[in-house]
Amino acid sequence: MRKEYNIQDKIDDTLNVLETMKEVKVSTDFSAKVLDSIAYEKNTQEKPTFWLTPQLQLAAMIVVLLVNAIVIYHTLNTNSVENNVSGIEQFAKDYNIYSESTNILN
């Protein structure tokens, strides 16, 4: 019983310490340091460059899409021309048995 009473006393004493804490003053050069940091951050802050504007980003995206469309269109066209070459000629070309001359007597 006595031990429990002692423990409760210790707990109360410990909790009461919070009441005795004194105010701690911030360092005198604190605001100067903060203002310097703010000024530094302000100067180094990257200003948004003109190409970062949403309008220009949209225009860039349209250009990229257009270039892609043109390339795809060209590729498909080339393929269709190549497809005109007969299957046998392509086969001969693939196996290096193709000759420019079509006459078998040559």
Add this chain to the structure above:
Amino acid sequence: MTDPTFIAELKSGKQSAYAQLLKDFEQKVFATCISFIPNKEDAEDIAQEVFLEVFRSISKFKGDAKISTWIYRIATNKCLEFIRKKNAKKRFAFMQSIFGNEIPLDKTSFFTEFKHPGILLENREKSETIFKAINLLPESQRVVFTLAKIDGKSYQEIVEITGKSLSSVESIMFRAKKNLQQSLENFYKNDT
């Protein structure tokens, strides 16, 4: 302080506005920081971070709350972030020591070196004990208890800072006190 002209000046990054803001709030913000982190150097570093965060985020400040409430909210979050990081580092160092790597582990399990100039020498041991016990509380209880009992904020201010209702703050405070009593009881039972 929530004068729209003043806020506009802060948003435009005017140096004199920040000087005024610091004049009005440096001590209060520092007091909040040192309430959570009982180490003057660490508390000042965090207070500095708070003002830098104000500078970075002032454009997002809508003005629906008082600027003081907004700043205290930033300060509280920065302190919790600091404690979380330090606790994680301690856990990592502990794991490293288990696996045999040579990382010096502090004798204390507390997240920071205890250096609070506002504490009398004869109360130092008790203060360390109470701060360690507070650190064991769940985050919401730690915030409410620290703001009320160490930083000396009123319940109304805590309601504004935490965004919780008054009844919720009161109930969190009740649970915090109960848990602290329990931790201290366990501590002193093991101590004797």
